[in-house]
Amino acid sequence: MYYTIKTLGCKVNQIDSMRLAESLEEIGLAEAPPGESAALCLVNTCTVTARTDTQCRQMIRRLVRENPGARVVVTGCYAQTNPEAVRTIPGVARVLANREKGEARRILRGLVSDHPERVAEAPAGRRSAVRPGEPMRRVNGRSRAFVQVQDGCNAFCAYCIVPFGRGPLKSEDPDTVVRQVEMLVDQGYPEIVLSGIHLGAYGMDRREPNGLARLLRRLVRIPGAWRVRLSSVEPREVDDELIALVTGEAKICPHLHIPLQCGDTAVLRQMGRPYSREEFAELVFRLRELSDRMALGTDLIAGLPGESDRSFENSCEWLRALPLTHFHVFPYSARPGTAAATMDGQLSPARRKERAARLRAIGRRLQSDFVRRMKGRVLRVVPISDGELAGTPLKVLSENYLEGFISDPPTPMGGIFAAKVSRTDGSRIFLERES
Ligand code: SF4
Helix, strand or coil, X not given: CEEEEEECCCHHHHHHHXXXXXXXXXXXXXXXXXXXXXXXXXXXXXXCCHHHHHHHHHHHHHHHHHCCCCXXXXXXXXXXXXXXXXXXXXXXXXXXXXXXXXXXXXXXXXXXXXXXXXXXXXXXXXXXXXXXXXXXXXXXXXXXXXXXXXXXXXXXXXXXXXXXXXXXXXXXXXXXXXXXXXXXXXXXXXXXXXXXXXXXXXXXXXXXXXXXXXXXXXXXXCCXXXXXXXXXCCHHHCCHHHHHHHHHCCCECCEEECCCECCCHHHHHHCCCCCCHHHHHHHHHHHHHHCCCCEEEXXXXXXXXXXXXXXXXXXXXXXXXXXCCEEEEEECCCCCCCHHHHCCCCXXXXXXXXXXXXXXXXXXXXXXXXXXXCCCCEEEEEECCCHHHHCXXXXXXXXXXXXXXXXXXXXXXXXXXXXXXXXXXXXXXXXXXXX
């Protein structure tokens, strides 16, 4: 019996989907090969914008249509915050709340239990990427493993639906994280990405102050040629200890993604974001001074309520001068139930879209300036594609989060290797082996 999983949204959702795939394989199902229909379809949804909600509904309907007779199960933040909208889609067999994901094996086994003979016949050997005890499958470019150390958020920023979907902070026990990373390093993963919904708050719910920095100090002691990368960390949580680690520890990638969201302090305050734009600027300039090759990414929401034309123009001017290297830009989307959805000063969707396009253009400019500065540098990269099998240049990712290509990768390859940036092109780097 085959299953298929479709995932929308963030890295944490993707990790959840890997775990759900493991649960399904443990009860004898196998991932549907291309062209085969599945008996069990899982959609792991997201609700970060109204557009994402639409995409989730479209995805569910498509799976129902393409897999006649399949049991379609829907989980994730959209299913959590709007279960009725999901349950009423014809063909949906079950809505699984986020908190039920931990019991997925039992629930899903119940759903397929009327086909025991087909379960027993399931083909073996199609496993997910981070299953304990299995060798990594580099042929799929999976040289990066994602470890979720934390879930949920207590911040309730005025525009954000995530705390409603994910619930309060929950940090994984540090011993468990260390064991999991040791196992992945043993399996040969050269890059481990620590992720979470509110990663910088890791440990707070366990009354472990500076939890993330303490965890990193333990992780970097794990021997081997591997590295760790952090997903997003809130501005106030990038403290001296974390800065010292990210700029001074060879095993930690020189890369921070620090969500700014808006370049207007008054709007930030209204959204419940606890920093000013001046504090943010001071932080990123300090990081740039400490490391000229560090990747410094940010998230921006275009057209938050109350962002006037003047304040937006002013933000654009200010952003152009920051030493940032990557923007993730989303047009603001009012999420029902959040404080911002009923605030004064809502902008039309067209204006939000137009502002998002302008912010993306600034981001592209900053990124290509940064990429150009990398020409001639030696960077440490990991493969992220199977180019070596197809005879095409190998796609790689550098420690400072640049994607690029190398035509003459070392053999045998798979781990971290050093290569020189010989050419750049917009956001991409082209590398040569170090002789
Ligand atoms: S910190 Fe704010 S933006 Fe981030 S998940 Fe929590 S509530 Fe949402």
